[in-house]
Amino acid sequence: MKNKKITTAAILATSFFLTACGGGGSGGDDSEGGAPPPAGTALNAGAGAPTGAEGSCGATTTGVNWDALMTEICPKLSDYNLFADATDPTTAPARGGVPYDLSTALFSDYTSKYRFIFVPEGKTISYNASEVLEFPVGTVITKTFALPENTAVRDGEELVIETRLLIHRSDGWFALPYYWSSDSDAVLAIAGKRLTDLTTINNQGQQITFDYSVPKAGDCSSCHSIVPNLSGSGDDREQIFLPIGPKARYLNKDYAYADGTVYNQLQFMAEGELLTGLPFDLQTVEKAPVFNDQVPVASLAPSQLDDAARAYLDINCAHCHRADLTLPTDYAGPAGSSGVQLEYNRDYADSPGKFGVCKTPVAGGKDGYPFDVIPGNAAESYLLFRMTTDDNRHKMPELARNTAHLEGTALIRSWIDQLPVASCSPVP
Incomplete structure (x- = not known):
């Protein structure tokens, strides 16, 4: 070094x-x-x-x-x-x-x-x-x-x-x-x-x-x-x-x-x-x-917050969490089968479930986090937990980080909290 x-x-x-x-x-x-x-x-x-x-x-x-x-x-x-x-x-x-x-x-x-x-x-x-x-x-x-x-x-x-x-x-x-x-x-x-x-x-x-x-x-x-x-x-x-x-x-x-x-x-x-x-x-x-890191999340208008959050999830997560939207070969990322598919060019309004909204985790999950994303409730959303934890069993991305990105997780926390509140169906 x-x-x-x-x-x-x-x-x-x-x-x-x-x-x-x-x-x-x-x-x-x-x-x-x-x-x-x-x-x-x-x-x-x-x-x-x-x-x-x-x-x-x-x-x-x-x-x-x-x-x-x-x-x-x-x-x-x-x-x-x-x-x-x-x-x-x-x-x-x-x-x-x-x-x-x-x-x-x-x-x-x-x-x-x-x-x-x-x-x-x-x-x-x-x-x-x-x-x-x-x-x-x-x-x-x-x-x-x-x-x-x-x-x-x-x-x-x-x-x-x-x-x-x-x-x-x-x-x-x-x-x-x-x-x-x-x-x-x-x-x-x-x-x-x-x-x-x-x-x-x-x-x-x-x-x-x-x-x-x-x-x-x-x-x-x-x-x-x-x-x-x-x-x-x-x-x-x-x-x-x-x-x-x-x-x-x-x-x-x-x-x-x-x-x-x-x-x-x-x-x-x-x-x-x-x-x-x-x-x-x-x-x-x-x-x-x-x-x-120099962009204060609190300064972002709702539309800017949504745009920044989707871009952040795209570049940090969608190389794995994707199901191709454009190529005729129809390629997906290694985690595309999880149901969480976070491409920037995916329309959230058309498929909020692809962004984890009210979706039950399929990769283990954790008590206290019943859904990947709970609109209006970032604190109990498994997606945010996976971005903040250092526990190898849960953390995302699995590689490339050994500490949490405080500014990035603040962005995603604010994005989830400002999503229109929805009542997710209870886990069977």
């Missing part, structure tokens, strides 16, 4: 973040990037090719070591040459790397996240209106997790813990976790890593102490895999591994790039010839609300 102070570059007050290996969370992002590119300038141009031993870890390259990324499991993060400074994965990606963040918080134990997308020269990302963007083979997504000393001061001292890679190889997506065991490099952590007694101070000034888990490489599929709905069988039920966070609705926001330029992320990628298919009118592109 390395302890460092990161100097941010004009981060928007409305910014917040996304994706990989079951995680996400709150925090600022000071990733490097340029001004909006001139028309016709490709963001991934000149990304480089190996000039040393082809495909070998640590080969001397003029840029990203694409051969190693596509063929090797390297022992050190620096072997892939993804960053200009191999000791700092939070800024200055190698040429071709594009920073991004997300509008709604994907929580991972209060860590700040620094995210970059790398796409090989000549390839492009395809726009998708509701699902994750369609990344070409060769894409690499990096996400670095750093725990701030104080979550209210995201540009202060922080502990850089891990960098996760999602690599789109010819046979599908491949996940690799790297743990920062020193200031100089991160080492492969296939078996994961558990750090004990980490501390931070939250926005309320409270000190929080908890353990932190770097996931096993094999754990990533538990959150990143979608499967055909239960009507499928045999070969029809093959899992598909996908990123979670980089959906258009969470990228449809302004980002403050390293030179201080503020620009819409989707438009930036489209004008840089990295993203194709983006509608000309950005007003037609779905836009999730901004919600992070």
Whole structure:
């Protein structure tokens, strides 16, 4: 691990973040990037090719070591040459790397996240209106997790813990976790890593102490895999591994790039010839609300509260709790069969039961919490209990958190309490 102070570059007050290996969370992002590119300038141009031993870890390259990324499991993060400074994965990606963040918080134990997308020269990302963007083979997504000393001061001292890679190889997506065991490099952590007694101070000034888990490489599929709905069988039920966070609705926001330029992320990628298919009118592109630790829940109007709560449940829960609404292949998440299906584009008014309203828990349950969601009664709603408890038998998400997100649970508590009061039928 390395302890460092990161100097941010004009981060928007409305910014917040996304994706990989079951995680996400709150925090600022000071990733490097340029001004909006001139028309016709490709963001991934000149990304480089190996000039040393082809495909070998640590080969001397003029840029990203694409051969190693596509063929090797390297022992050190620096072997892939993804960053200009191999000791700092939070800024200055190698040429071709594009920073991004997300509008709604994907929580991972209060860590700040620094995210970059790398796409090989000549390839492009395809726009998708509701699902994750369609990344070409060769894409690499990096996400670095750093725990701030104080979550209210995201540009202060922080502990850089891990960098996760999602690599789109010819046979599908491949996940690799790297743990920062020193200031100089991160080492492969296939078996994961558990750090004990980490501390931070939250926005309320409270000190929080908890353990932190770097996931096993094999754990990533538990959150990143979608499967055909239960009507499928045999070969029809093959899992598909996908990123979670980089959906258009969470990228449809302004980002403050390293030179201080503020620009819409989707438009930036489209004008840089990295993203194709983006509608000309950005007003037609779905836009999730901004919600992070700095957004006071009490300040949200009822419609804003509903929107923020559904977006929060979507990005934190719906990768598992979903039954696909749009794709003809009709895929669902691993927990779609629970009956709780929390996609942002699902209409609450049409199916409140899909959001847990007056639905009896099917995954064990707990005395005192008869329904997943009881409108007007968050205190006895099992969904909220699962978000606040650290008991492994009940907590949700099952991975990616070892402490409760106080600001996120305050949002969901307020949302449940303001739902129109309904009388749920008693449990038989």
